Amino acid sequence: MNGEPLTILLVEDNPDHAELIMRNMVDFQVANTINHVKDGQAALDYLYGRGKYSDRQQFPMPHLMLLDLRLPKVDGLDVLREVKSDETMRPLPVVILTTSDAERDMAMAYEYHANSYVTKPVHFVDFSKLLKDLGFYWLAWNRHPW
Amino acid sequence: MNFDIFQWQSIKIIAFDNDSITRRLYLHTAIVATFLLAVISVTIWAGNTLTMITAISRFERTHTVSRVEAMLAFFEYHDHNDPDKLKSFHAKIAITQSYNMVFSRLLDMRKDTPDAEFVRILESTFSETDHKTALIIVNRIKVLYWNPILKALVADAGVAHAAGEKLKAQAAQIIATNNDVEQAAIFAELNKTRKEFILYETSFSKNCSALSNQISSYVSYITIALLFISVGFTGLLTYLIARTVIKQGARYSSDLEKEIEVRTLYGKELQQKNAELERFTYTVSHDLKSPIITIKGFTGSLEKDLANGRYERMTGDLKRVNDAADKMNDLLRDLLELSTVGRVINAPEVVDMNLLAADVLAQLAGPLKNRNLTVAVQPDLPEVLCDKRRMAEVLQNLLENAVNYIGKQAEPQIQLGMREEAGENIFFVEDNGIGIDEKYHQIIFGLFNKLDAESEGTGVGLALVKRIIEVHGGRVWVESEGEGKGSRFCFTIKGAQQ
Numbered sequence: 282m283n284g285e286p287l288t289i290l291l292v293e294d295n296p297d298h299a300e301l302i303m304r305n306m307v308d309f310q311v312a313n314t315i316n317h318v319k320d321g322q323a324a325l326d327y328l329y330g331r332g333k334y335s336d337r338q339q340f341p342m343p344h345l346m347l348l349d350l351r352l353p354k355v356d357g358l359d360v361l362r363e364v365k366s367d368e369t370m371r372p373l374p375v376v377i378l379t380t381s382d383a384e385r386d387m388a389m390a391y392e393y394h395a396n397s398y399v400t401k402p403v404h405f406v407d408f409s410k411l412l413k414d415l416g417f418y419w420l421a422w423n424r425h426p427w
Numbered sequence: 428m429n430f431d432i433f434q435w436q437s438i439k440i441i442a443f444d445n446d447s448i449t450r451r452l453y454l455h456t457a458i459v460a461t462f463l464l465a466v467i468s469v470t471i472w473a474g475n476t477l478t479m480i481t482a483i484s485r486f487e488r489t490h491t492v493s494r495v496e497a498m499l500a501f502f503e504y505h506d507h508n509d510p511d512k513l514k515s516f517h518a519k520i521a522i523t524q525s526y527n528m529v530f531s532r533l534l535d536m537r538k539d540t541p542d543a544e545f546v547r548i549l550e551s552t553f554s555e556t557d558h559k560t561a562l563i564i565v566n567r568i569k570v571l572y573w574n575p576i577l578k579a580l581v582a583d584a585g586v587a588h589a590a591g592e593k594l595k596a597q598a599a600q601i602i603a604t605n606n607d608v609e610q611a612a613i614f615a616e617l618n619k620t621r622k623e624f625i626l627y628e629t630s631f632s633k634n635c636s637a638l639s640n641q642i643s644s645y646v647s648y649i650t651i652a653l654l655f656i657s658v659g660f661t662g663l664l665t666y667l668i669a670r671t672v673i674k675q676g677a678r679y680s681s682d683l684e685k686e687i688e689v690r691t692l693y694g695k696e697l698q699q700k701n702a703e704l705e706r707f708t709y710t711v712s713h714d715l716k717s718p719i720i721t722i723k724g725f726t727g728s729l730e731k732d733l734a735n736g737r738y739e740r741m742t743g744d745l746k747r748v749n750d751a752a753d754k755m756n757d758l759l760r761d762l763l764e765l766s767t768v769g770r771v772i773n774a775p776e777v778v779d780m781n782l783l784a785a786d787v788l789a790q791l792a793g794p795l796k797n798r799n800l801t802v803a804v805q806p807d808l809p810e811v812l813c814d815k816r817r818m819a820e821v822l823q824n825l826l827e828n829a830v831n832y833i834g835k836q837a838e839p840q841i842q843l844g845m846r847e848e849a850g851e852n853i854f855f856v857e858d859n860g861i862g863i864d865e866k867y868h869q870i871i872f873g874l875f876n877k878l879d880a881e882s883e884g885t886g887v888g889l890a891l892v893k894r895i896i897e898v899h900g901g902r903v904w905v906e907s908e909g910e911g912k913g914s915r916f917c918f919t920i921k922g923a924q925q
Contacts, residue, residue, distance in 0.1 A: 290529070295717055295721070295746050297721035297724070297725070297751060298720060298721060298724070300747070301720075301724040301725065301728070304728065309732075320878075349662070351710075351713055351875075353876070353877055353878050353879065354867060356876060368721075380713050380716045380717050381709070381712075381713050383709055383713075384615075385709075388550060389445075395643075401720050402720075403719055403720055403723050404723060404727070405723050405724050405726065405727020405728065406727065408720070408723075408724055408727070409727070
């Protein structure tokens with residue numbers, strides 16, 4: 282809330298879910314920019330500024346990554362593991378936002394040092410509230426690493 | 428992996444053949460026992476025979492001594508006229524004659540029990556110890572009836588006995604006569620008889636020791652031979668049993684290894700199936716929940732927009748809701764399809780792949796026409812033994828896939844064909860579409876796995892193809908040099924025939 286431009290990287294393969302998330306985020310005006318990628322490979326390319334994401338002006342380092350688990354090409358858990366095993370990337374808050382409430386997924390996510398694990402609520406009101414809370418907590422209250 | 432549980436169950440585990448081993452061991456023991464019995468019998472026989480021979484030798488010595496003493500006593504009586512010497516002569520010659528009598532009648536013992544006289548002679552002649560020894564001889568001599576030396580010995584004893592009787596008679600004549608001339612004549616006769624007597628007595632003695640030597644050698648030879656034979660047989664039998672045991676052990680252990688192998692395979696298969704099932708439940712719950720979130724999310728958004736009087740995005744949101752419901756419907760349909768593949772197997776039939784391809788292409792005529800695509804089918808494809816309906820699904824899914832991922836090709840080409848590799852018929856559906864990077868060649872066959880989230884289909888198609896091909900004992904894989912290089916989906920079928 283100090284005027285610094287805040288960026289969220291949304292990694293979500295389902296276009297409808299991505300739309301819902303972005304719509305809520307925009308409504309609550311928690312971030313200046315939401316960049317959406319559709320698979321794990323694109324997420325990694327974005328973070329490391331590879332290929333078409335090499336322009337840091339257009340694709341700045343995010344202050345929060347919302348990461349789905351089941352993703353095409355590179356799975357969400359693999360993205361998480363790669364990010365958290367890289368010292369320069371490790372501080373990036375990664376919130377797993379997924380449909381899966383499987384115990385194993387959650388256990389794996391925490392094992393790979395996810396900062397938070399939330400499942401997408403089915404009800405729209407809960408869904409909105411969750412995104413609002415998430416946005417405020419991680420972008421307003423939380424001190425970001427860069 | 429083509430794995431048939433029935434195949435596993437039908438593998439017969441050949442148990443260790445205990446019965447055969449036990450039977451052999453019994454036989455072994457019986458044969459060894461027989462040999463031991465034979466050795467013991469021979470030893471006992473040999474012992475008895477040797478005791479008897481020893482007894483004969485001892486008797487022979489006593490007998491010779493008596494004979495010599497008798498003659499000496501007679502000569503002394505004749506020279507000195509000592510009545511004691513005469514008595515001594517009678518006693519000694521009686522002993523000698525008793526021995527001769529006993530030995531000369533040895534062979535008759537076979538026929539009947541010793542007669543009263545014989546027993547009387549035995550009892551009166553021999554002291555108690557010698558009497559017993561004599562009985563041993565009489566009782567055991569039977570085993571030697573066949574022996575020629577014994578026969579000669581008995582004959583000698585008989586002649587010696589006769590000579591002894593003659594000697595006794597001549598001695599009596601000499602004692603009874605006072606006429607010196609007559610006495611000298613009889614004495615000369617007596618000397619002749621005595622020589623004859625000594626001759627047979629000596630022959631008897633020689634035969635005694637010959638018999639003793641012969642029997643001793645026989646006993647040694649037979650005992651040694653029996654020992655050798657029994658040791659040899661026992662060794663041979665032990666070797667045979669050991670060989671059988673080792674062979675059976677090897678067979679048993681190889682069976683066991685086979686079983687373990689099969690079970691390990693089965694266990695791995697089970698593990699795979701479990702993992703597959705877990706993935707399946709997980710993906711189903713995940714992928715079915717996704718459209719619900721979409722539907723609920725957008726209906727909520729619609730309500731909010733309606734309340735706020737914002738109508739511009741309502742049509743799009745409604746479409747999303749509608750599409751999500753359709754997606755759910757498709758998912759449920761495909762899942763049902765997938766779940767029946769493993770269960771419902773139609774009877775395999777010989778299918779002409781060209782005819783089947785024509786059928787499938789007829790069904791796909793709509794989408795093909797929409798995109799202005801044609802499919803080239805290689806003529807003279809072989810016949811295949813398969814579930815016709817499922818094989819049609821395989822072709823349909825692969826062809827649909829090729830259509831969906833043809834991309835923006837100036838000259839799109841889709842081809843259905845077959846090639847032969849290492850004697851195996853490999854069918855393929857080839858396109859020059861968007862291609863697939865090598866690192867995704869495996870995961871595209873996973874359930875609900877899609878490389879492009881926004882492409883058509885539910886992500887079940889290739890999983891279904893894989894399942895059907897595996898049920899048919901074949902393999903399925905993709906060949907593609909990478910993005911933009913086109914793809915070739917290949918599969919084999921176990922029942923493929925020319």
